[in-house]
Amino acid sequence: MPIKAQLFITCLAEQFYPQVLVQMVDLLERLGVNVEFPPEQTCCGQPMFNSGFQSEARGIATQWLRAFSRSEAAIVSPSGSCVDMVRHHYPAMFPEGTPEHELARELAGRTFEFSEFLVHSLKVTDVGAYFPHKVTYHASCHLLRGLGLREEAKQLLSAVHDLELVPLADEETCCGFGGMFSVIYPEVSRAMMEAKVRNIMASGAGAVVACDAGCLMNIAGGLRKVGSQVRALHLIEVLAAQGGAS
Amino acid sequence: MNQEAHISETPTYIGFGDYSTHVPGNIPTAVQQATDRFLSTRAARVAEKANWEELRRAAHEIRLHTLLHLDSYLEQVERQVTKAGGHVHWAREAAEARTIVIDIAKRHNVKTAVKVKSMATEEIGLNHALETAGIQAYETDLGEFIIQLAGSGPSHIIVPAVHMKKEEVATLFREKLGVEAPADPLRLAAIARATLRERFLTAEMGVSGANFLVAETGTLVIVSNEGNGRMCTTLPNLHVAVVGIDKVVPDWDSLTVLLNLLARSATGQKLSAYTSFITGPRREEGENGPQEFHLVLLDNGRSRVLQDPVGRETLKCIRCGCCLNVCPVYKSVGGYAYGWFISGPIGAIFSPQILGVEAARELPFASSLCGACADVCPVKIPIPHILLHLRRRVVEGDQFESPAAPAVLRTGARLGRLALATPWLYRLGTRLLPLLQVPLKRDGWLPALPPPLNRWTKVRPLPAFAGRFRQWWGKRQGIRDRV
Numbered sequence: 230m231p232i233k234a235q236l237f238i239t240c241l242a243e244q245f246y247p248q249v250l251v252q253m254v255d256l257l258e259r260l261g262v263n264v265e266f267p268p269e270q271t272c273c274g275q276p277m278f279n280s281g282f283q284s285e286a287r288g289i290a291t292q293w294l295r296a297f298s299r300s301e302a303a304i305v306s307p308s309g310s311c312v313d314m315v316r317h318h319y320p321a322m323f324p325e326g327t328p329e330h331e332l333a334r335e336l337a338g339r340t341f342e343f344s345e346f347l348v349h350s351l352k353v354t355d356v357g358a359y360f361p362h363k364v365t366y367h368a369s370c371h372l373l374r375g376l377g378l379r380e381e382a383k384q385l386l387s388a389v390h391d392l393e394l395v396p397l398a399d400e401e402t403c404c405g406f407g408g409m410f411s412v413i414y415p416e417v418s419r420a421m422m423e424a425k426v427r428n429i430m431a432s433g434a435g436a437v438v439a440c441d442a443g444c445l446m447n448i449a450g451g452l453r454k455v456g457s458q459v460r461a462l463h464l465i466e467v468l469a470a471q472g473g474a475s
Numbered sequence: 476m477n478q479e480a481h482i483s484e485t486p487t488y489i490g491f492g493d494y495s496t497h498v499p500g501n502i503p504t505a506v507q508q509a510t511d512r513f514l515s516t517r518a519a520r521v522a523e524k525a526n527w528e529e530l531r532r533a534a535h536e537i538r539l540h541t542l543l544h545l546d547s548y549l550e551q552v553e554r555q556v557t558k559a560g561g562h563v564h565w566a567r568e569a570a571e572a573r574t575i576v577i578d579i580a581k582r583h584n585v586k587t588a589v590k591v592k593s594m595a596t597e598e599i600g601l602n603h604a605l606e607t608a609g610i611q612a613y614e615t616d617l618g619e620f621i622i623q624l625a626g627s628g629p630s631h632i633i634v635p636a637v638h639m640k641k642e643e644v645a646t647l648f649r650e651k652l653g654v655e656a657p658a659d660p661l662r663l664a665a666i667a668r669a670t671l672r673e674r675f676l677t678a679e680m681g682v683s684g685a686n687f688l689v690a691e692t693g694t695l696v697i698v699s700n701e702g703n704g705r706m707c708t709t710l711p712n713l714h715v716a717v718v719g720i721d722k723v724v725p726d727w728d729s730l731t732v733l734l735n736l737l738a739r740s741a742t743g744q745k746l747s748a749y750t751s752f753i754t755g756p757r758r759e760e761g762e763n764g765p766q767e768f769h770l771v772l773l774d775n776g777r778s779r780v781l782q783d784p785v786g787r788e789t790l791k792c793i794r795c796g797c798c799l800n801v802c803p804v805y806k807s808v809g810g811y812a813y814g815w816f817i818s819g820p821i822g823a824i825f826s827p828q829i830l831g832v833e834a835a836r837e838l839p840f841a842s843s844l845c846g847a848c849a850d851v852c853p854v855k856i857p858i859p860h861i862l863l864h865l866r867r868r869v870v871e872g873d874q875f876e877s878p879a880a881p882a883v884l885r886t887g888a889r890l891g892r893l894a895l896a897t898p899w900l901y902r903l904g905t906r907l908l909p910l911l912q913v914p915l916k917r918d919g920w921l922p923a924l925p926p927p928l929n930r931w932t933k934v935r936p937l938p939a940f941a942g943r944f945r946q947w948w949g950k951r952q953g954i955r956d957r958v
Contacts, residue, residue, distance in 0.1 A: 238944060240895070243905065247944040254948075266948050271901040277888055279844060281866030281880075285892035292896040374846035403803050407843025412930040414841065416495045419934040420503065420807035421843070450935030453920065 233263045233302035239311045240272035241442035252469035253307055260351055269296035273311045280409050287322050294332050304340040307465055308441050309372025312342040344381040344440055355388035360470045365397040365434035369441040373401055382440055382464050398428040406447040426451040429459055436460040438467055484600050489814030491837040502638045502809040509637045510800035516743025534736055535855040537729045538791035548690040548723045555693025559755025561768040569599035572773050576715055577608045579769055583713050585610055585679040591704045592616035593684025595717045595773055597816035613674045615703040620667050624651045630810030632796035633741050638809045681707035685718045691726040695753040704751055714765040719773050721790040733793055736853035740795035776829040783875055785864045789824050791854040798848035820848035824861045832869045836879040839865035905942035912940050
């Protein structure tokens with residue numbers, strides 16, 4: 230029986246990175262996964278949750294649970310942060326013993342971040358991609374510390390043909406996005422982003438790869454602001470690269 | 476606006492946001508250099524300790540157990556200190572603690588006091604209170620000596636003057652001490668030492684805090700690197716220690732676990748240069764130490780924090796400062812942004828609970844929730860979890876406090892929920908945004924947006940809205956259905 234996966238596209242990737250989502254579908258299908266798209270999905274509620282608006286976040290979480298409970302398939306997302314939200318915060322948002330709590334726990338158990346799904350569920354590291362460039366990797370905070378995924382994305386990158394993975398100084402330091410943090414304290418966010426951009430430019434890489442739309446928007450914007458030619462790419466964009474084109 | 480000058484006083488409002496818009500440019504550079512050095516030595520010490528994670532778990536258990544049984548351990552402290560010949564005082568609030576210390580000093584005709592670096596006395600603003608009472612208090616830790624000269628407070632838990640470069644210290648010494656001071660750390664330390672030597676010998680009172688308080692024997696534990704701690708607690712005839720009630724550890728076995736973690740986490744040392752154990756005053760003539768020893772146990776809101784099962788883990792803190800060293804927010808703004816004696820991630824969860832969310836409502840939001848602090852905390856304080864808990868307290872209120880956030884935010888959050896929990900409305904927005912943005916779009920980016928989104932675009936452009944995935948998926952399904 231083929232493996233099935235529901236796409237959890239996340240609001241940020243939907244609004245800003247549709248090409249990543251298209252490539253995600255292509256990649257999963259190439260790996261033999263039967264892809265489903267629950268159309269009722271919106272956002273995981275993290276902006277409200279992280280701002281302290283627990284009851285508003287709960288309303289959005291309820292909608293998310295409804296959207297993804299219609300299928301038995303695994304839930305796969307191109308964002309470590311959103312998966313961390315579903316896996317670690319959803320169950321605690323509903324009192325134990327309630328049907329919502331049970332559903333949240335059940336869905337949390339089959340929600341995976343993209344690199345995690347490839348490496349651990351599909352047991353794939355070489356997807357046959359070709360990307361003849363020097364690349365560096367930024368470890369997104371919630372992917373790394375929330376989900377504990379330190380090596381998976383780098384394993385996938387290392388298996389890409391002709392890709393040279395170069396180290397990034399302070400790879401595991403936050404880029405300064407932090408969701409609402411970036412608009413509540415823009416100057417602090419700026420200082421953190423600028424430090425990240427300096428390190429990326431010093432790495433000598435032509436592209437920086439991350440696994441979260443939030444970090445990518447922040448880093449890409451920062452690179453553009455200083456007129457850098459370094460591209461900020463989602464892991465999926467690199468894994469989808471075939472032949473000489475990039 | 477000038478948070479630096481008032482850092483030792485109890486603040487009525489902490490403007491993290493205001494401060495963050497004009498951080499003096501020299502601060503982040505100095506802070507980053509010092510904290511990076513601590514982190515790299517810490518990493519080396521942690522790597523050589525095979526049972527590090529085991530120690531952290533044990534420390535977490537010890538600290539939580541102590542907090543949950545604090546009443547009986549505190550009584551044990553009182554019994555043991557009294558038995559050793561010391562005097563124990565209980566201070567509910569900062570003002571009460573200040574009064575107790577001043578009364579003791581006045582009874583002994585104290586004119587000058589020498590101080591060991593102590594966060595508890597910074598918390599209660601003791602120096603200023605002593606000065607008002609006509610008693611000159613001299614800080615003797617080099618860092619504290621520097622910031623006292625500068626007229627400011629500590630910007631880091633263990634390195635009070637971390638924000639200053641040696642050149643700035645030299646200028647300060649020239650101005651305030653009237654001596655020729657080169658920008659050479661050794662020479663600067665020698666100047667401070669010469670100034671302090673006389674103060675040690677003439678002061679009538681030594682004031683300290685404590686890193687730990689061992690209930691088993693009533694022993695005060697002071698960890699330091701400069702030797703000033705021993706001078707302050709042995710030379711004057713009177714020693715007054717102001718200690719937060721959260722500093723108690725049950726016994727010497729527990730202390731051993733915590734001492735194994737403290738210096739390694741703080742400075743990357745296996746053990747600090749001096750670890751002093753003080754049990755009461757001297758027992759007989761000829762023995763070193765003061766004739767009188769007073770212990771002031773400071774609550775100042777801690778017993779209230781203990782009522783909160785989530786928030787109380789804050790009180791497990793052993794003040795190593797490691798969460799500051801690893802925090803990209805702290806490293807960008809420095810300690811004064813946090814507006815009180817305690818800064819960084821631990822300050823962001825401590826101050827709102829002690830001062831209340833009305834005064835410190837900005838602090839729980841002063842974090843990107845990156846989680847680096849929780850990863851290094853030697854006693855495993857779940858700092859991001861507590862930040863979220865306090866954010867909820869600020870916007871929604873809880874059984875401990877009423878909300879402190881403006882109502883307009885609540886309205887915004889409700890509208891956000893409406894848009895995000897109503898699929899058709901969300902889909903409509905997704906289709907409209909790419910159309911609405913057209914006049915502002917340049918080359919696939921939005922370089923400038925109207926308020927409140929200008930708070931994003933003043934820092935970097937926003938990628939253009941491109942919500943077309945659903946159309947792509949719909950078309951593809953249509954084609955598939957036809958085949």
